[in-house]
Amino acid sequence: MKLAERVRNLAESATLAVTAKAARMKADGIDVVSFGAGEPDFDTPQHIKDAGIAAIQAGHTKYSKPASGIPAAKRAVCEKLARENSLHYTPNQVIITASGKMACYLVMSSLIDPGDEVIIPAPYWVSYPEIAKLVGGVPVTVAGRESNDFKLTPADLKPVLSNRTKLFVLTSPSNPSGVTYSPDELRALADVLHEYDLFVMSDEIYDRLVYDGQECSSYAAVSEQAYAHAITVNAVSKTYAMTGWRTGYAAGPAEVINAMSKLQTQSTSGAVTFNQHALVEALTGDQAPVEQMRLEFQKRGRHMYERLIAIPGVRCPKPTGAFYCFPNLSETYSKLGVAGSLEFAELLLEEARVAVVPGIAFGLDGHARLSFAASMEQIDEGLTRIEAYLK
Numbered sequence: 001m002k003l004a005e006r007v008r009n010l011a012e013s014a015t016l017a018v019t020a021k022a023a024r025m026k027a028d029g030i031d032v033v034s035f036g037a038g039e040p041d042f043d044t045p046q047h048i049k050d051a052g053i054a055a056i057q058a059g060h061t062k063y064s065k066p067a068s069g070i071p072a073a074k075r076a077v078c079e080k081l082a083r084e085n086s087l088h089y090t091p092n093q094v095i096i097t098a099s100g101k102m103a104c105y106l107v108m109s110s111l112i113d114p115g116d117e118v119i120i121p122a123p124y125w126v127s128y129p130e131i132a133k134l135v136g137g138v139p140v141t142v143a144g145r146e147s148n149d150f151k152l153t154p155a156d157l158k159p160v161l162s163n164r165t166k167l168f169v170l171t172s173p174s175n176p177s178g179v180t181y182s183p184d185e186l187r188a189l190a191d192v193l194h195e196y197d198l199f200v201m202s203d204e205i206y207d208r209l210v211y212d213g214q215e216c217s218s219y220a221a222v223s224e225q226a227y228a229h230a231i232t233v234n235a236v237s238k239t240y241a242m243t244g245w246r247t248g249y250a251a252g253p254a255e256v257i258n259a260m261s262k263l264q265t266q267s268t269s270g271a272v273t274f275n276q277h278a279l280v281e282a283l284t285g286d287q288a289p290v291e292q293m294r295l296e297f298q299k300r301g302r303h304m305y306e307r308l309i310a311i312p313g314v315r316c317p318k319p320t321g322a323f324y325c326f327p328n329l330s331e332t333y334s335k336l337g338v339a340g341s342l343e344f345a346e347l348l349l350e351e352a353r354v355a356v357v358p359g360i361a362f363g364l365d366g367h368a369r370l371s372f373a374a375s376m377e378q379i380d381e382g383l384t385r386i387e388a389y390l391k
């Protein structure tokens with residue numbers, strides 16, 4: 001059997017693979033500490049579940065009409081973006097999608113022609129380069145300096161931009177590094193990006209999960225020009241502990257949103273209808289559970305970071321957002337006799353029973369990603385095992 005080249009060349013999502021493997025081991029009775037999953041360990045808040053259940057009971061179980069999202073969901077997204085991100089959109093500039101990942105896929109499918117370059121800062125979320133390739137684009141990865149917590153500066157960005165560049169992908173707070181660009185840092189990047197005829201896909205799925213007073217801004221909010229060229233992607237998954245609901249959204253220029261909507265009519269036919277009702281409740285209802293979860297993540301993130309940097313030979317950017325630490329472990333590789341992060345993660349899982357995602361999946365082989373969307377007890381147990389393993 002000969003499968004299509006696009007699938008043969010496609011890497012499976014490493015984050016989902018590690019998460020599934022750890023879950024399998026746990027189901028087999030093996031005592032694994034999993035730092036793999038990029039998903040909150042909290043339950044979806046009750047009032048949101050109730051809204052989903054009520055929507056099913058009320059019969060909202062048919063196609064989403066229109067496929068680009070029910071009007072109430074689009075209005076809720078406009079309200080959220082105005083309230084929290086100082087971004088003013090009208091419902092025709094919004095699409096509701098079956099996950100943030102799907103929104104990214106629709107953005108790239110709508111903008112990228114074969115050979116167009118997609119600039120992706122490293123470390124990057126595992127799916128961006130693969131989606132870029134799937135739609136015929138050429139992913140161009142560029143790493144910031146470790147001393148700048150991998151954040152790109154205009155000097156890092158300029159050499160990779162050209163008239164072949166069609167899209168720049170920004171993720172702040174970052175998955176996997178946990179670092180967040182300040183509004184000034186974003187403005188500096190925007191000044192460089194404005195010199196080119198390109199779009200920016202700003203994935204802001206962690207925008208509510210920022211810590212220690214870190215300022216966080218939407219890229220589209222930094223200037224009128226940024227707004228005109230940005231597609232802001234988000235989802236309810238991380239903020240509201242709704243990863244399994246697969247409900248995301250995007251906002252941007254109406255022409256791009258229309259193209260994405262057209263594609264959606266020929267793919268998923270839209271996000272699940274009753275989940276869109278739950279999204280309305282999530283975005284417009286009681287926000288207290290978000291703050292409770294944020295404070296808990298902040299505590300866990302600080303703790304994981306402190307324990308990681310106390311291990312000899314381990315360096316790590318301080319997480320100011322999202323729920324990941326991304327330590328540089330390369331100094332331990334030679335001692336352990338491993339060639340890179342894949343082998344490191346494999347051995348750590350087999351011998352110390354701790355699941356982490358190898359850094360190579362995010363473009364930096366000297367690192368591993370550890371999610372702190374795990375209980376304090378699990379974080380302590382996992383770090384104790386890692387410490388002992390690296391001794």
Ligand code: GLU
Nearest residue numbers: 013015016037038039175
């Ligand atoms: N975004 C999460 C992560 O990075 C969930 C898994 C995925 O879709 O990659 O772990």
